[in-house]
Amino acid sequence: xxxxxxxxxxxxxxxxxxxxxxxxxxxxxxxxxxxxxxxxxxxxxxxxxxxxxxxxxxxxxxxxxxxxxxxxxxxxxxxxxxxxxxxxxxxxxxxxxxxxxxxxxxxxxxxxxxxxxxxxxxxxxxxxxxxxxxxxxxxxxxxxxxxxxxxxxxxxxxxxxxxxxxxxxxxxxxxxxxxxxxxxxxxxxxxxxxxxxxxxxxxxxxxxxxxxxxxxxxxxxxxxxxxxxxxxxxxxxxxxxxxxxxxxxxxxxxxxxxxxxxxxxxxxxxxxxxxxxxxxxxxxxxxxxxxxxxxxxxxxxxxxxxxxxxxxxxxxxxxxxx
Amino acid sequence: xxxxxxxxxxxxxxxxxxxxxxxxxxxxxxxxxxxxxxxxxxxxxxxxxxxxxxxxxxxxxxxxxxxxxxxxxxxxxxxxxxxxxxxxxxxxxxxxxxxxxxxxxxxxxxxxxxxxxxxxxxxxxxxxxxxxxxxxxxxxxxxxxxxxxxxxxxxxxxxxxxxxxxxxxxxxxxxxxxxxxxxxxxxxxxxxxxxxxxxxxxxxxxxxxxxxxxxxxxxxxxxxxxxxxxxxxxxxxxxxxxxxxxxxxxxxxxxxxxxxxxxxxxxxxxxxx
Numbered sequence: 001x002x003x004x005x006x007x008x009x010x011x012x013x014x015x016x017x018x019x020x021x022x023x024x025x026x027x028x029x030x031x032x033x034x035x036x037x038x039x040x041x042x043x044x045x046x047x048x049x050x051x052x053x054x055x056x057x058x059x060x061x062x063x064x065x066x067x068x069x070x071x072x073x074x075x076x077x078x079x080x081x082x083x084x085x086x087x088x089x090x091x092x093x094x095x096x097x098x099x100x101x102x103x104x105x106x107x108x109x110x111x112x113x114x115x116x117x118x119x120x121x122x123x124x125x126x127x128x129x130x131x132x133x134x135x136x137x138x139x140x141x142x143x144x145x146x147x148x149x150x151x152x153x154x155x156x157x158x159x160x161x162x163x164x165x166x167x168x169x170x171x172x173x174x175x176x177x178x179x180x181x182x183x184x185x186x187x188x189x190x191x192x193x194x195x196x197x198x199x200x201x202x203x204x205x206x207x208x209x210x211x212x213x214x215x216x217x218x219x220x221x222x223x224x225x226x227x228x229x230x231x232x233x234x235x236x237x238x239x240x241x242x243x244x245x246x247x248x249x250x251x252x253x254x255x256x257x258x259x260x261x262x263x264x265x266x267x268x269x270x271x272x273x274x275x276x277x278x279x280x281x282x283x284x285x286x287x288x289x290x291x292x293x294x295x296x297x298x299x300x301x302x303x304x305x306x307x308x309x310x311x312x313x314x315x316x317x318x319x320x321x322x
Numbered sequence: 323x324x325x326x327x328x329x330x331x332x333x334x335x336x337x338x339x340x341x342x343x344x345x346x347x348x349x350x351x352x353x354x355x356x357x358x359x360x361x362x363x364x365x366x367x368x369x370x371x372x373x374x375x376x377x378x379x380x381x382x383x384x385x386x387x388x389x390x391x392x393x394x395x396x397x398x399x400x401x402x403x404x405x406x407x408x409x410x411x412x413x414x415x416x417x418x419x420x421x422x423x424x425x426x427x428x429x430x431x432x433x434x435x436x437x438x439x440x441x442x443x444x445x446x447x448x449x450x451x452x453x454x455x456x457x458x459x460x461x462x463x464x465x466x467x468x469x470x471x472x473x474x475x476x477x478x479x480x481x482x483x484x485x486x487x488x489x490x491x492x493x494x495x496x497x498x499x500x501x502x503x504x505x506x507x508x509x510x511x512x513x514x515x516x517x518x519x520x521x522x523x524x525x526x527x528x529x530x531x532x533x534x535x536x537x538x539x540x541x542x543x544x545x546x547x548x549x550x551x552x553x554x555x556x557x558x559x560x561x562x563x564x565x566x567x568x569x570x571x572x573x574x575x576x577x578x579x580x581x582x583x584x585x586x587x588x589x590x591x592x593x594x595x
Contacts, residue, residue, distance in 0.1 A: 053408075118594045240508045247535070250506070254536030267538060278541040290539045293566040300574050307578075307585045314592060 003117040007125025008132065011099060015133050020094055025137065028087040029144075032080055036145045039076025040152035046071055047155055073155040074165060074273040077145055081269045084172045085208060085262055092134060092176040093200045096183020099126045101193030119313050126184060127306065134176045142169035163284040168272040174298040175265040179204060181302045185309040188316065208262040215257035220246065264297030360454040365462040365489065366428040366556045371453045375410065375441065376417035383443050384411045387420070390438040395427035398437070424455060428464050428489065428556050433457045461553035462490035463497070463519075465546065471561045475568075477535035479510065482560065484527040486548050488519035494550055499527045502545040504562075508532040539566045 001009075015021050054065055103109035112122060146165060150157060183200050190196040220228055220242070243250070257263050268291045270276040272284065279287050288295060363369045377383050386409045387400045399406050401421040412418055422439065436454045443449075466485045474480050488494050497517040501509050510530040517525055531544060542564060547557040 113595075120589075120594060240503075240506075243506055243534070244508050250534060250536045271540065276540070282541070290541075290563070290565060293539060293570055296571065296574055300578060303578055304581055307581050310585055311588050314589065314595060 003115075004121050004125045004128070007112075007117070007122055008129035011126055011129025012133055014099075014102065015095060015130070018094075018098055021091065021098070024087055024091045024094060028083060028091060028137070029141070031083045031087065032141050033144060033148075035079035035083065036076050036148045037152060039078065040073070040148045043071050043073050043076060043149070043153035043155045047153065071153075071155045072274050073149045073153050073157050074161055074168075075275055076149055076153065077165065077168065077273055078270075078275055080141070080145070080172070081266060081273075084175060085265070088172065088176045089179045089204055089208065089262075090201075091137075092130075092179035093183040093197070093204060095130045095133065096180040096185075097187045097193065097197045097200060099130055100184055100187035101196065104193060120310055123184070123188075123309060123313055127181060130180050130184075131177055134180060135173055138169045138173040138176070141172075142166055145169075160283060164272045164274070164287070167284050167288065168269055171265060171268050171272065171295070171298065174295075174302070175261060178261050178298060178302045178305075181305045181309065185305045185312070188309050188313045207260045211256055211260040212263050212266075215253055215260075215263070218249070218253040218256070258297065261298055261301055264294040267291060268294035268298070360456055361424075363424065363426045363455045363457045364553055365426055365430060365457070365459070366464065367426055367554055369424045369426060369455060371422040371424070371455075373420045373422055373439070373451075373453075374417055375412065375420055377412035377414060380414050382411060382413045383445070384409055385444070386442045388440040388442070389422065390440075392424070392437065393430070393432045393435060395430060396432070397425040399423050422453065426457070428462065430457065433459075460490050460492040461494065463487070463494060463548055463553045463555040464489050465548045465555045465558055467546075467558055467560060469560055471563060473563045473565070474533055476533050476537040476539070476564055476566060479530050479532045480562065482529050482531065482544070482546075484529070484546055484548075484558075485524060486517065486519065486527060486555065487524040488521055490553070491521050492552075493521070494519045494553065496550045497548055498550065499529065500547045500549055501529060501531070503531055504537075504542040504544070506534045506537065507542075507544075508534070533562070533564055537564055539564055 050068055057065055100109075103112065113119065142165060146162065149155070179200075182203065183197075186196045186200045186203075187193060190199060267276075268288070271279045271287050271291050274280055279290070282290065361369050361371050375385060377385075387407065389398050389400075392398050399422075401407060401423055402410060402418065407420070410418060410420065422437075424437070434454070434456050436452050438450060438452050441449045441451075464487045466487075467483065468485075469482065472480050472482075484499065486497065486499075495518045497519060498515065499512050501512065503509055508531065510532055512527060512529045514525075514527070517527070519525060527548075540563075542562050543559040544562060545557055545559050548555040
C-alpha cells in the first residue's frame with residue numbers, strides 16, 4: 001500500500017473515533033433529516049391542497065383549472081444551505097485542525113515523517129482522506145433528501161431535478177472542503193493547535209457572517225424595513241437616478257460580498273435549488289455555466305490555501321513542536 | 323270581539339310565515355352596484371365589474387363564486403382586496419364588495435357579451451345574475467419586439483427596439499413607454515419620450531438599459547408596456563441572460579497559475595522533505 005493511501009486510511013479511521021467530529025456530524029444529520037422531512041411535508045400539503053381544488057372544480061363542472069402551484073420539491077433542501085453554512089463548516093474546520101494537531105500532540109508526526117513519507121505526501125493524504133469523509137457525508141445526505149422528497153412529498157421529480165440536487169450537494173462538498181483546507185493550513189502555519197483552531201473559527205465568522213452582513217448592510221435599499229426607496233416614496237425612475245450616482249459604492253459593496261465563499265455557496269445553491277427565480281428553464285449544467293463565478297469562488301480559495309499549505313509545511317523546522 | 327281575535331291571530335300567523343319565508347328566500351342577495359350592469363371593455367385591458375354580496379342570514383356563510391364560459395382569449399377571475407378568490411366567507415348581516423375582472427385580449431371579435439354569474443352558498447342555496455360587457459373599439463394599442471432574449475455581461479448596456487401599433491379607431495396621443503427593469507438596472511434613455519399614433523399607424527421606440535456591474539449572473543426579465551390616459555397596451559417581457567465578465571476568470575486562474583508555478587519552483591529549490 002502506498003504511503004499516501006496509508007495516511008488516507010488512518011485519517012478516516014481517526015475521524016470516526018473523534019468524539020467532537022461525531023457529535024457535530026450527528027447534529028448535522030439530525031437537522032438535515034428534520035428539515036428535509038418538514039420541507040417535503042410542506043410540498044405534500046401544497047400538492048394535496050391543489051388536487052382538492054381541482055376535484056372541487058371538476059365536481060362543479062368546470063373545465064378551466066388554475067395552473068398548478070410551483071411546488072419545487074428541491075426547495076425542501078433550502079434549510080440545508082444554512083446548516084452546511086454553520087455545522088458543515090464547523091465540522092470541516094474541526095477535521096482539518098485535528099488532522100494535523102493530533103499528530104503533533106501524540107508525537108506521531110515526528111514518527112511518520114521519519115519514515116519514507118514526504119511532507120507533501122503526508123499533507124495530500126490528510127487533505128484527501130478528509131475530503132473522502134466530507135464527500136461521504138454529503139452523499140449520504142443527498143440520498144436521504146432524495147428519498148424523503150420522493151416518498152413523503154409525492155411531488156413529481158424529474159431527472160433534471162435529481163441532477164440539480166446532486167450538483168447542489170457537490171457545491172456543499174466544495175464549500176466544506178474550503179474550510180477543511182483552511183483548518184489544515186492554519187494548523188500547519190500556527191504552532192499552537194488551540195490558537196490555530198481559534199483563528200480558523202474567527203476567519204469563518206468573518207467570511208460567513210461579517211462580510212455578507214457588510215454587503216447587506218451597505219445595500220442602500222436595506223437601510224429601512226420594507227426598503228429605503230419604497231419608504232421614501234420613490235418610484236423606480238427616481239431610485240435608478242439615485243443608484244446611478246453610487247456606482248463605485250455598489251461595486252465596493254459587491255466586492256466585499258465576493259470575498260465570502262459562503263455568499264458564493266448561497267448564490268449557486270439557491271440557483272440550483274430553484275429558490276432564486278430565473279433559473280427554472282435552465283438545465284443543471286446551464287445553471288453552473290451561468291454561475292461559474294460562484295463555483296470558482298468556492299474552488300479557487302481552496303486551491304490557493306492548499307498550495308500555501310505545501311510551502312509552509314515544507315520549510316517549517318519546528319513542525320513537531322506545539 | 324271573537325272575530326277580531328281570530329283576524330288578529332290569522333294576521334299574526336301570516337306575518338310569522340311570511341317572515342320565515344322572507345328569511346328562506348332572501349338569505350343572501352347579490353347585485354351589481356351601478357346604474358347599469360353594462361361595462362365597457364377596452365382591448366388589451368382588464369374590465370372590473372363590482373358585485374355586492376350580502377349575507378342576510380343570522381349565521382356566517384361561505385359562498386362559492388362561479389362564472390360562465392368566456393369567449394376564447396378572455397380570462398376572468400374574482401378578486402377581493404387584490405387577491406384572487408374562488409369563495410368568500412361573510413359574517414351574519416354583513417356585505418362585501420367583490421371585483422369580477424375580465425382580461426380582454428387585444429384582438430377580439432367579441433363586441434358584446436353577457437356573462438352569467440352563479441353564487442352558491444355553503445348550504446346549497448344559489449343565486450344567479452348576469453353582467454354585460456360591450457367592447458369599445460376606439461382605443462386599442464399593441465406593442466411587440468422581435469427580440470426573444472438578450473445575452474449580456476454585467477456592467478453592459480443593452481439596446482432594445484419596441485414596435486408600437488395603434489389598433490383602435492381613434493388617434494392616440496402622449497403615448498409613453500413604461501419600462502419595468504430588474505432592481506438596480508438603469509433605463510438610460512427612451513427615444514421618443516412621447517408619441518402620437520393615428521389609427522393603424524405604427525412606430526418604434528428605442529431604449530438603452532444598463533446592467534449594474536454588481537449584478538449577479540442569471541436570467542432577468544424587462545417588462546415593457548405602452549400607455550396614455552385612454553389605453554394601456556399589452557405587456558411584453560424580454561428575458562436578459564446576464565453572465566459574469568470572463569475577465570474575472572482570467573484574473574483568478576492567473577493568480578492560481580502564478581502561485582502554482584511559485585510552489586513548483588519552491589519545491590525545486592528546497593527539494594522534497
